[in-house]
Amino acid sequence: MTEMITVTIDGRKIQAAEHTTILEAARGVNIDIPTLCYNEALTPYGACRLCMVEIIDGKRNRLVASCIYEVSEGLVVETDTPRVQNVRRLVMELLLARNPKHPVLLAMASRLGVASSRFPTEMKGCILCGQCVRTCREVVGVSAIGFAGRGTHRTVTTPFGEAPPDCIACGSCAYVCPVDVIRMEDKNGIRRIWNTDFEMIRCEDTGRYIAPKKQLEHISGMTGLSVEHLAARHCK
Numbered sequence: 001m002t003e004m005i006t007v008t009i010d011g012r013k014i015q016a017a018e019h020t021t022i023l024e025a026a027r028g029v030n031i032d033i034p035t036l037c038y039n040e041a042l043t044p045y046g047a048c049r050l051c052m053v054e055i056i057d058g059k060r061n062r063l064v065a066s067c068i069y070e071v072s073e074g075l076v077v078e079t080d081t082p083r084v085q086n087v088r089r090l091v092m093e094l095l096l097a098r099n100p101k102h103p104v105l106l107a108m109a110s111r112l113g114v115a116s117s118r119f120p121t122e123m124k125g126c127i128l129c130g131q132c133v134r135t136c137r138e139v140v141g142v143s144a145i146g147f148a149g150r151g152t153h154r155t156v157t158t159p160f161g162e163a164p165p166d167c168i169a170c171g172s173c174a175y176v177c178p179v180d181v182i183r184m185e186d187k188n189g190i191r192r193i194w195n196t197d198f199e200m201i202r203c204e205d206t207g208r209y210i211a212p213k214k215q216l217e218h219i220s221g222m223t224g225l226s227v228e229h230l231a232a233r234h235c236k
């Protein structure tokens with residue numbers, strides 16, 4: 001049986017199931033906490049640090065990432081203290097230094113009261129939220145991309161920066177990227193993603209391209225349905 005835990009968030013006593021994160025408990029009672037790397041379909045990763053909150057831990061207050069910190073009996077959480085606001089603004093400025101123009105980041109910055117970044121712009125585009133990497137691994141199930149490097153050199157890339165052998169060109173990474181930095185283009189029966197060209201399967205009746213061949217082969221391998229059957233289903 002699931003054990004229920006009592007926590008206090010922003011002065012409100014809340015019942016939450018064990019193993020619930022602070023973020024989930026807070027959102028469950030409509031207390032909003034900003035996030036960029038959180039996606040409820042994926043394992044929390046704690047990368048962006050925008051979701052920081054303050055917890056009262058004995059006599060000390062500590063900052064924790066609410067998307068990965070689980071509630072415990074009697075936990076006291078404050079989601080909007082000056083310290084929390086300051087750390088979120090700092091994080092936002094660091095993110096803006098990597099990508100100063102994307103509307104999603106500008107909207108978040110405005111919400112947090114950040115007009116600009118005091119850090120020099122080093123345009124990377126990618127904010128290292130890891131949603132693409134987790135989607136590829138956890139939803140698609142292929143791990144075609146991953147993180148490489150450390151610190152400011154950290155990037156999302158394919159193995160050895162080469163054509164990714166496991167990629168099925170489904171584009172899930174591009175769709176889930178909150179800042180649109182993963183380039184994907186369909187042209188003349190070819191899908192180009194991660195600097196690699198993938199053949200698309202074409203519907204003979206309509207002439208429309210349906211999906212990358214490797215994607216249908218992947219689905220075929222998982223479902224036992226033939227590629228021809230899968231293609232025919234979408235050939236309308």
Ligand code: FES
Nearest residue numbers: 046048049051067
């Ligand atoms: S949402 Fe928690 S660290 Fe990004």
